[in-house]
Amino acid sequence: MRSIKEKLIKKKTFIKYLISYMLVFILPILLILFHFYPETTKIIKKEAQNSETVLLSQINDYVSIQVDSLFNCASAIHLSRDITSNLFFKGSEFNTLLIMEELKKIAGTNPFIERAFLYSASNGKFYSHTGTISEEEFGKHGSYFYYENWQQKDIINLINQTSNLVIRPSEKVILPYGNSINAVTFIIPIPLGSSLPYSVLMIVVEEKSFFSFMKNEFETHNGNIIILDSNNVPIVKKENAEYLYTEDFISLLENFDTDGFMQTKLLGVDYIISVLKSDSPAFTYVSLTPVDALLEELNITKRNTLFLVFIIVAAGLILIAFAMIINYRPINIIKKHILSRSEEWLSNTDDFQLIQQVIMKLQNENKELVNRILLNKNIVSEYFLIQFINGNIDNEKGFVEYADEYGIILKDKVCCFAFYAMDRNTLQLLNGFNEMLKLNSDLSAGYLIKGMRQEDFILILTFDSEKDIKRYYEMLYKMISQTSGNIKIGIGTIEDVQDANKAYILSLVALENAIIEDDVAVLFYDEINLEQNDNLMIFFDYIKTLEIAIYRNDLKQMRFSMDNIIRLIRTGIKNVFRLKTVYITAYNLFIKELKKYGVDRNFIYDVHEMKNFDVEYAVTCLEDLYRLLSERIGMNKDSCDRGLPDISEIILYLEDNYSDCNLSLQYMACKHNTTYSNFSHYFKKNTKENFSTYLERIRMRHAKELLRSDMPIDKIALVVGYTNSNSFNRAFKRQEGTTPGEFRKIHAGNK
Known part of the structure; x- marks a missing residue:
């Protein structure tokens, strides 16, 4: 008994919900039944009353017509020229025939009338359409026509005393040959209402004729x-x-x-x-x-319905119980799992409350996980942007398309804004940035990252035309007016997207000068007229020359560019901050190139990482990196072309497989068992063109052919080897100077 009670306690939630589901199932059925049958009974009674009223009205109409016809018969006899009171005094056969003919008209033409007799007290005879009967014989028991309970003498006495209409209720009448009927007798004096009628019309109507x-x-x-x-x-x-x-x-x-x-x-x-x-x-x-x-039929239907409802309810309850057992099984499994894993959950808690608490806990953990994922995504995107503006991403890898994977859109041009809060209150900067980033569109985009050197934030603007970023300038000056001049902003030059590092470095230089000058809040690099800035521009020219030499594996040109950079560091730049900036730029360039040869070194991002900057130490570090890179280039220079097929085979392969979205410089290098740099150098030496540019040109040629058809642009992008239409649109505009949609409109108009 105790074990049963314990089982019931453990299953109390199951039993509670089972009962509730059963009640939800049964109650509507019971409510319908309790409402349906009383209402149906009322309707049937109402319909019966209406039906009876109609029926009685029909009977009344019929009986009224027939009774009126009986009165008309009496009037017809009274008004007939052939039948007068004198006929009854003259006992001739001719007179009898006249009376019989008149009665024949009455009885023979009206099916409502069973018998019709005309009585005359003057001669004591009853006339019918078949003959005459004396009053002594009429209605006598045993004769051919008589009443079972109305004696002959009573009939004669009533007729002789009648001066008004008399209607005898239905009674049994014996007809010839022993037949009998229930009939109503109408006794009508002629003339009706006279105290001394000369005759009496006696009409017998069978009872069922009233309803025939x-x-x-x-x-x-x-x-x-x-x-x-x-x-x-x-x-x-x-x-x-x-x-x-x-x-x-x-x-x-x-x-x-x-x-x-x-x-x-x-x-x-x-x-x-x-x-x-x-x-x-x-x-x-x-x-x-x-x-x-x-209600007999309704009661039969009610009993049958109740039996059927009982069967349906019983089957429904069984199905509910069965479904509850099956559907509740996962809940029992979850509950068992929860209670086995954690002691903090009370075993006497409602099952659903227990699961709800666990789900709430999982939701909170899931939210935390999602926030971490979003944070990591933002961190990864910011890391890409940091690499981008520090020049640590190889141009040959197509970093514009690579940026799409991080949700970053890069246009043809780039400009960097470096921000610094004089009162170190960065909150007012963030409020302004939220409004500024709302200006992002298909024509331009802005990305904000945390500062890496003395700046607080860096705003990276990427666009196709300078007019597309005028709105950012307007918002910039609005933000300055709202911060009471506590913000310093340095704006670099507008550069090609490949030279984002230059735009960033020059924005830092502009910011440095803006901080020094008290009355300047926003300073463009182009507005600085200092000799040191000329040296900085010369440095970027040397860096560009060095990059080209490295790409071409030209050791002689590499040495020449390296000597110029070393001389500039030793004698050309006096400002320590700019020296550090120049050193970091050159250092990161060597690290980027060495990584292609498997040498793993860390980039330098923050100027503050170099607390005690020494020029000779910096030169020594750069020389070591240069020597290491030269050795790697020299080791691979002799075997650069070894094992690679003829350039015509490579170009033919590109023509046949340009639609493969995975086709890249790295893919081709792996395909021919060589390094990324070797294949890039080999391709450039034989075609005088970068691999990515050459492949892009092939794809654009085929894309232009497809744009002359009705194929959707997003499908064309997939056909010619792009993973999405955004990448295709940017590449097409870069090659053709117009968008695919505009190209299609122009050529459609030419048709």
């Missing part, structure tokens, strides 16, 4: 239909029910002054009663329908 016009409805009717006279005496009835003679029924009728309906009990049976009152004739039509008979 609606035989089908009458037979299928579930209740009783009664026609009563002005004294509420039943004249015609469908069924001879016991309640017709009770005081309850009589008092019930007296309560109806007009037409209406009600539901009541008579002799313990519930009836729906409809009443219709008529003035001519003064009849009351009553319909009594047992409620049980009316």
Whole structure:
């Protein structure tokens, strides 16, 4: 018993939700049933009342017409020229035939009439369409026509005393050959209303003739239909029910002054009663329908429906329980796993609350992980930009496309802004940068990184045309006006994207001069008119010459450029900050080239890493790096072309495989088992063109052919070897001076 209780406690959450699901399933069904059957019963009763009202109205119309026709028969006899009161005093056969012919017209032409007799007190005879009967024989028991419960003498006495219409309720009448019917007898004096009528018309109407016009409805009717006279005496009835003679029924009728309906009990049976009152004739039509008979089919349907609902509910509950067991299994597994791994979760906690707490914990951990990923992504992007502006990315590797992988868009031109907060309050700088970076568009883009030397931040602007960055200048001066002149900004020269390092170094020089001059907030490098700056520009020319010599493996030119750089460091530049900047630029150039030969050295980014700068020590370091690089170049120079195929084969391969997005200088070097530098030098020596430029030109040639078709531009980009349309658009504009879309419009217009 205890083990069962413990199991129930452990499964309390399961049981709770199982019961709730079952209630959710059952309650709507029960509500529908409790609403449906009472409403259906009301509707059926209402429809029954309407139906009974229509039925009684039809019976009234029919009976009124037929009763009026009976009165018309009496009037026709009275007004007939052939039949007068004298005929009854003259006992000739001719007179008898005249009367018989008139009665034949009445009985023979109206199916409502079963028998018609004309009585004359003057001669004591009853005339019919078949002959005459003496009053002594008429209605006598055993004769061919008589009433079972109405004696012959009573008939004669009533007829002789009649001066107004008399209607006898339905009673049993014996016809010839032993046949019998239930019939209503109409006794009409002629003339009607006279105190001394000369004859009396006696018409017998079979009871069922009152309903003959609606035989089908009458037979299928579930209740009783009664026609009563002005004294509420039943004249015609469908069924001879016991309640017709009770005081309850009589008092019930007296309560109806007009037409209406009600539901009541008579002799313990519930009836729906409809009443219709008529003035001519003064009849009351009553319909009594047992409620049980009316709802019999509904009750059968109700029982069948309840049984079916019970089966459906039982099956549904079984399915719910089965589904709960299956669907709850993972929850039990998770719960078991949670409780086995951690003791901090309470075992008596609701299962879903327990899982919710764990999910919340996982969500928090996931948010932290996402933040770390985003932070790492930002760090990686910033690292690329640092390498980019320090000149540590090889131009031959297509760093414009490489930048796309970091979400960085590089245009043809670049300019660097170096920022420095005089009061060291960098928060005001960040607020301004947020607004400035909102100006990024397809024409220009700005990227902000943390400063590496004396600057606080570096803004890198990349664009195709100088007019595209005017908005940044406007925002820059707006930011200065909002910071009360506490910001110093140095702006470098506009350079090709390959010379981003130069643009960065010159922005630092401009910033240095802006810091020295108190009344200057923004200083462009071009505005500095100092001899040292001329030496700095000469240095960049030497660096450019050195890069070209290294690329060509020209040791003689390398030595010449190196000597010029050493001389400039020793004698040409006096400012320590600029000396450090020049040294770092040259140092990082050698490190970048040595990495191609597998020599792993670290770059220098921060001037502050060199606390005690010594010129001779710097020269010695550069000479060591130069010697190491020269040895690597010399070792590979002799074997540079060894093992490489004829240049025509390489060009043919490029023509056949230009659509491969993985096709690159590194790919071709690996394919021919040589180094990146060797293959680059071999290709440049034989084609007088860089590998990336040559491949790009092939791709653009094929792209221009496809642009003359209806192929979408993004699909053309994939076909000619670009991973996305942005890279393709920039390359196309670089080669053709226009975008693919503009090229297509121009040539479409020429067509």
